[in-house]
Amino acid sequence: MATINQNYQKLAGSYLFVEIARRVAAYKEAHPEADIIRLGIGDVTQPLPQVCIEAMHKAVDEMGKAETFRGYGPEQGYEFLIEAIRKHNYTDRGIDIASDEIFVSDGSKSDTGNIQEIFGTDNRIAITDPVYPVYLDTNVMAGRTGEKQDNGYYAGVTYLPSTAANHFSPSLPTEHVDIIYLCCPNNPTGTTLSREALTAWVNYAKKEDAVILFDAAYAAYITEPDVPRSIYEIPGAKDVAIEFRSFSKTAGFTGTRCGYTVIPKTVTGKGKDGSRVKFRDLWNRRHTTKFNGTAYIVQRGAEAIYTEKGQRQVKELVSYYMENARIIREGLQAAGIKAYGGVNAPYIWLQTPNNMPSWDFFDLLLTKVNIVGTPGVGFGPCGEGYFRLTSFGDRENTKRAVERIKNQLKF
Amino acid sequence: MATINQNYQKLAGSYLFVEIARRVAAYKEAHPEADIIRLGIGDVTQPLPQVCIEAMHKAVDEMGKAETFRGYGPEQGYEFLIEAIRKHNYTDRGIDIASDEIFVSDGSKSDTGNIQEIFGTDNRIAITDPVYPVYLDTNVMAGRTGEKQDNGYYAGVTYLPSTAANHFSPSLPTEHVDIIYLCCPNNPTGTTLSREALTAWVNYAKKEDAVILFDAAYAAYITEPDVPRSIYEIPGAKDVAIEFRSFSKTAGFTGTRCGYTVIPKTVTGKGKDGSRVKFRDLWNRRHTTKFNGTAYIVQRGAEAIYTEKGQRQVKELVSYYMENARIIREGLQAAGIKAYGGVNAPYIWLQTPNNMPSWDFFDLLLTKVNIVGTPGVGFGPCGEGYFRLTSFGDRENTKRAVERIKNQLKF
Numbered sequence: 054m055a056t057i058n059q060n061y062q063k064l065a066g067s068y069l070f071v072e073i074a075r076r077v078a079a080y081k082e083a084h085p086e087a088d089i090i091r092l093g094i095g096d097v098t099q100p101l102p103q104v105c106i107e108a109m110h111k112a113v114d115e116m117g118k119a120e121t122f123r124g125y126g127p128e129q130g131y132e133f134l135i136e137a138i139r140k141h142n143y144t145d146r147g148i149d150i151a152s153d154e155i156f157v158s159d160g161s162k163s164d165t166g167n168i169q170e171i172f173g174t175d176n177r178i179a180i181t182d183p184v185y186p187v188y189l190d191t192n193v194m195a196g197r198t199g200e201k202q203d204n205g206y207y208a209g210v211t212y213l214p215s216t217a218a219n220h221f222s223p224s225l226p227t228e229h230v231d232i233i234y235l236c237c238p239n240n241p242t243g244t245t246l247s248r249e250a251l252t253a254w255v256n257y258a259k260k261e262d263a264v265i266l267f268d269a270a271y272a273a274y275i276t277e278p279d280v281p282r283s284i285y286e287i288p289g290a291k292d293v294a295i296e297f298r299s300f301s302k303t304a305g306f307t308g309t310r311c312g313y314t315v316i317p318k319t320v321t322g323k324g325k326d327g328s329r330v331k332f333r334d335l336w337n338r339r340h341t342t343k344f345n346g347t348a349y350i351v352q353r354g355a356e357a358i359y360t361e362k363g364q365r366q367v368k369e370l371v372s373y374y375m376e377n378a379r380i381i382r383e384g385l386q387a388a389g390i391k392a393y394g395g396v397n398a399p400y401i402w403l404q405t406p407n408n409m410p411s412w413d414f415f416d417l418l419l420t421k422v423n424i425v426g427t428p429g430v431g432f433g434p435c436g437e438g439y440f441r442l443t444s445f446g447d448r449e450n451t452k453r454a455v456e457r458i459k460n461q462l463k464f
Numbered sequence: 465m466a467t468i469n470q471n472y473q474k475l476a477g478s479y480l481f482v483e484i485a486r487r488v489a490a491y492k493e494a495h496p497e498a499d500i501i502r503l504g505i506g507d508v509t510q511p512l513p514q515v516c517i518e519a520m521h522k523a524v525d526e527m528g529k530a531e532t533f534r535g536y537g538p539e540q541g542y543e544f545l546i547e548a549i550r551k552h553n554y555t556d557r558g559i560d561i562a563s564d565e566i567f568v569s570d571g572s573k574s575d576t577g578n579i580q581e582i583f584g585t586d587n588r589i590a591i592t593d594p595v596y597p598v599y600l601d602t603n604v605m606a607g608r609t610g611e612k613q614d615n616g617y618y619a620g621v622t623y624l625p626s627t628a629a630n631h632f633s634p635s636l637p638t639e640h641v642d643i644i645y646l647c648c649p650n651n652p653t654g655t656t657l658s659r660e661a662l663t664a665w666v667n668y669a670k671k672e673d674a675v676i677l678f679d680a681a682y683a684a685y686i687t688e689p690d691v692p693r694s695i696y697e698i699p700g701a702k703d704v705a706i707e708f709r710s711f712s713k714t715a716g717f718t719g720t721r722c723g724y725t726v727i728p729k730t731v732t733g734k735g736k737d738g739s740r741v742k743f744r745d746l747w748n749r750r751h752t753t754k755f756n757g758t759a760y761i762v763q764r765g766a767e768a769i770y771t772e773k774g775q776r777q778v779k780e781l782v783s784y785y786m787e788n789a790r791i792i793r794e795g796l797q798a799a800g801i802k803a804y805g806g807v808n809a810p811y812i813w814l815q816t817p818n819n820m821p822s823w824d825f826f827d828l829l830l831t832k833v834n835i836v837g838t839p840g841v842g843f844g845p846c847g848e849g850y851f852r853l854t855s856f857g858d859r860e861n862t863k864r865a866v867e868r869i870k871n872q873l874k875f
Contacts, residue, residue: 054673055642056584057733057741061749068752096535106528109761110521116720117517119858124507124718159570159721159756166754170605173467190753194581231466262465308534308760309527310570322468330468338472341479342601343577345570349719350520351759447530 060196063207069186069431070094076415077425090454092381092442093425095240095400097305099373099447101354102366105304108357112350123349128341130157130313134352137359138313142298148285154317154333156340157355159347161270161299161312166191167343168266168295168314169232171335172322176231179211181223183241183432183439185268188234205434214435215242217404221393222250225257232264233257235284238271241432241441242402243378243394245280251287258293264320264332265294270312273303273371275397291317295332302399302445304358304367311347311355374399377444377451384455385442389464399444402429406464414440422457471607474618480597480842481505487826488836501865503792503853504836506651506811508716510784510858512765513777516715519768523761534760539752541568541724545763548770549724553709559696565728565744567751568766570758572681572710572723577602578754579677579706579725580643582746583733587642590622592634594652594843594850596679599645616845625846626653628815632804633661636668643675644668646695649682652843652852653813654789654805656691662698669704675731675743676705681723684714684782686808702728706743713810713856715769715778722758722766785810788855788862795866796853800875810855813840817875825851833868 073093081087100106115121129135135155143150158164166187169178174196180188189207192198199208206212211230213223221244235254238245246254258265267284275282284294296315300306316336321329357363378395385392391404405414411428418424418440429439444451484504492498511517526532540546546566554561569575577598580589585607591599600618603609610619617623622641624634632655646665649656657665669676678695686693695705707726711717727747732740768774789806796803802815816825822839829835829851840850855862 055587055675055733057735057743057746058582058584059736061582061746062736062741064749068749071752094536098530098533098535100530100533101527103528106524109524109527113517113520113524116512116520117514119509119511122509122511122716122719124509124716125505126719159759162756163754171469171472173469176466187753194750194753264466305533305535307536308757310756310759322466324468325470325473330473332468335468335472338475338479339605341482342598342605343574345573345721346719348570348721348759348762350761 058194060194063193063198063200064190065201068190069427072431073425073427077419080419087423089423089425090446090450091425092446092451092454093427095302095443095445096307097302097374097445099305099370101305101309102358102363102370104357104360104363104366105354109350109354112353116350126346126349126352128344128346129153129337130155130347131349131352134356137356141359142283143285146283146286148283150285150315150317154315156314156316156336157347157352158312158314158344159310160301161268161297162187164297164312164314165266165268167339168336169195169197171332171339172232177209177211177229178232178234179213179226179230180234180433181215181236181239182212182434183215183429183436184234184236185240186432188266189433205430212433212435215239216435217391217393220244222246225253229261230263231261232266234266234268236268238274238398240271241400241427241429241436243398243400244402245275245397248279248281248287251281251284255284255287255290255293259289263293264322265290266297267294268297270297270299271302271398272298273367274375274399276375277397280397292319295320300355300358303371304355305370306355309351309354311351373448374444377446377448380451380455381442381444384459388459388462395444401442401444403440403442405438405440408438411437411440422461424454424457469605471605474604474609474611475601476612479601480838483842484836484838488830491830498834500834500836501857501861502836503857503862503865504838506713506854506856507718508713508785508856510716510781512716512720513769513774513781515768515771515774515777516765520761520765523764527761537757537760537763539755539757540564540748541566541758542760542763545767548767552770553694554696557694557697559694561696561726561728565726567725567727567747568758568763569723569725569755570721571712572679572708573598575708575723575725576677576679578750579747580606580608582743582750583643588620588622588640589643589645590624590637590641591645591844592626592647592650593623593845594626594840594847595645595647596651597843599677600844616841623844623846626650627846628802628804633657636664640672641674642672643677645677645679647679649685649809651682651809652811652838652840652847654809654811655813656686656808659690659692659698662692662695666695666698666701666704670700674704675733676701677708678705679708681708681710682713682809683709684778685786685810687786688808691808703730706731711766711769714782715766716781717766720762720765722762784859785855788857788859791862791866792853792855795870799870799873806855812853812855814851814853816849816851819849822848822851833872835865835868
């Protein structure tokens with residue numbers, strides 16, 4: 054008799070963004086005339102940089118001719134892309150990462166979701182609260198947690214509260230943990246961790262023989278000079294940290310799909326016989342066994358952003374969204390709403406007026422001013438009373454949304 | 465102290481095709497002048513059908529304009545592709561599959577590797593021997609097997625011998641199993657299961673409350689009229705079978721990446737409390753949590769093969785490779801080598817002369833006639849003494865390879 058993976062039954066009904074889509078669809082069904090502005094899911098709206106378009110046209114042509122056709126590529130990614138990533142994001146910034154420590158994938162959602170597989174189920178995980186739901190959900194699925202409790206917390210998980218009270222920089226855990234998920238710049242709060250805070254985390258991980266899973270999907274949005282772009286800027290991090298990066302927000306690849314994971318060979322875990330095993334080797338085994346590489350066409354598109362012209366176009370794209378972030382942040386503040394983030398990240402994290410529950414605020418925004426945002430509680434219990442807006446809309450809609458909030462809502 | 469997933473330590477040193485690549489690279493390093501012909505890894509060589517090229521150029525252009533840009537698509541795939549698949553491969557053939565029972569992915573390697581996650585670790589799996597290594601390896605990684613034994617078999621797994629002696633149609637297991645992997649047309653033997661044999665499997669699964677994981681990645685290569693293209697042609701299969709399909713071999717998408725999985729809602733497993741849970745719902749949860757959809761550009765390319773012109777071009781592509789298969793099969797037979805497959809599949813499965821071990825034959829072919837094939841034992845212990853050649857080379861190389869084997873090897 055085939056049995057199911059029981060751990061799935063511990064999960065909440067549906068993935069956060071699926072639930073949002075469901076509510077929006079239901080509202081639209083009832084109000085087909087509604088002019089809905091979506092600042093909810095972190096999805097971009099601007100076209101791909103021209104360099105990517107040109108590179109992908111060229112790659113498509115190559116696939117149409119026998120002499121230049123490409124079949125299976127290396128599962129880890131093509132050398133041309135790995136070397137471009139390595140040079141631009143690491144070597145040129147004084148960080149020494151080897152080519153075989155970089156794994157190209159179809160995006161950070163896959164990578165941050167799959168990475169837990171190479172760890173034992175006996176590891177205790179710590180996640181900041183609130184945070185991107187994939188980290189927790191995938192650990193629930195793998196049986197690395199207990200049941201969800203009435204207070205919204207899963208048993209067996211260390212939550213690291215991250216709220217306005219601690220300036221969104223969580224304290225180190227008082228108990229031992231083995232795996233720490235850090236998202237920096239953070240999704241959903243839009244805030245970053247300082248060099249000092251990150252150093253403390255690296256030191257904690259070294260002391261506890263723990264591993265930091267560092268999700269830097271939004272690194273391209275950092276504007277302040279002293280905020281680390283990579284965890285490997287912190288001394289010692291190469292012994293304890295795995296880093297995730299993505300082209301989704303950097304270059305508008307949410308529907309084109311490309312990201313990568315960096316695992317230095319010096320990051321190791323304990324094997325059965327007490328020996329130290331390189332997580333890089335385990336990830337390599339997973340990547341070559343369960344994945345067959347990212348489309349050649351897509352990898353050529355990603356490579357293009359590392360040209361001089363590509364870098365200019367990416368910067369323009371990021372600036373466009375960051376100007377939206379400024380408009381939202383300042384608009385909310387003018388409306389008397391407390392708002393955080395939006396300086397080093399494309400997310401604005403607001404405190405709901407009068408401590409309104411997040412989902413109530415979601416429904417209010419949807420039904421009163423036809424704006425879709427994301428309820429903070431969807432990212433963890435400490436997100437209750439907060440709400441996320443993204444700056445990925447187009448300029449016109451962003452301005453209109455802010456005007457609606459300022460003029461049509463009274464608290 | 466972070467621990468590793470111990471199950472990975474049960475795996476053989478490296479994934480089969482990685483080991484082949486390693487040996488070929490070492491030989492090439494030592495003999496840079498060698499004119500190597502690759503009939504090893506099942507990778508295609510002919511360009512993508514023109515309809516796919518045209519569709520992808522159009523999609524790339526759409527991604528370059530704000531009005532037509534696409535961000536995140538549905539994780540399950542775009543409706544345009546799902547409906548084309550559904551109509552062409554199911555509805556038009558009298559098989560009733562709902563749209564939300566089809567999940568588009570980045571390929572069958574991912575799908576057949578990830579599917580085991582939605583099952584409990586207490587299920588007993590059965591695999592044909594020999595077969596595509598991903599089924600077994602991913603179950604080893606998940607802890608659904610014991611250790612690898614000296615005889616090459618993993619403890620706790622039911623192997624279904626599939627050799628010339630039983631015409632590559634394995635007997636039903638004598639013990640109870642919960643999950644049965646069937647690859648049909650089979651990789652590596654290039655053989656298919658008859659309608660009667662498949663009916664027996666479906667009946668077995670119904671009786672034992674088991675699930676059949678049916679990998680039909682090579683369905684497009686079936687030429688004989690009575691061989692089922694889909695397991696759902698067998699009465700009752702919709703209650704017990706999950707089917708995997710791919711564009712990799714159908715349309716040359718090995719480097720472009722697209723496939724799909726069909727899970728009827730009637731396929732269920734036992735939950736904790738004894739209730740029946742739809743595997744479709746679990747897969748949907750996995751797909752939406754750990755995957756972010758296949759690139760829009762790629763999905764447009766895949767859709768194009770379902771046009772009338774696309775179907776013509778795909779048939780030409782398949783015929784081209786099947787003519788190669790005929791050349792190899794007949795060439796081997798002329799050289800006095802026993803060969804199977806190559807009629808309903810792009811693989812030729814030969815018996816090594818004088819019972820030579822598979823890896824010895826691999827080295828012999830590589831060093832004496834500079835041809836790369838795949839050692840049968842890499843697909844399972846019953847593959848020992850066999851060897852796989854693929855028909856995915858170009859015509860000229862295929863002919864040259866066959867001539868070399870006929871003229872330069874003496875057994």
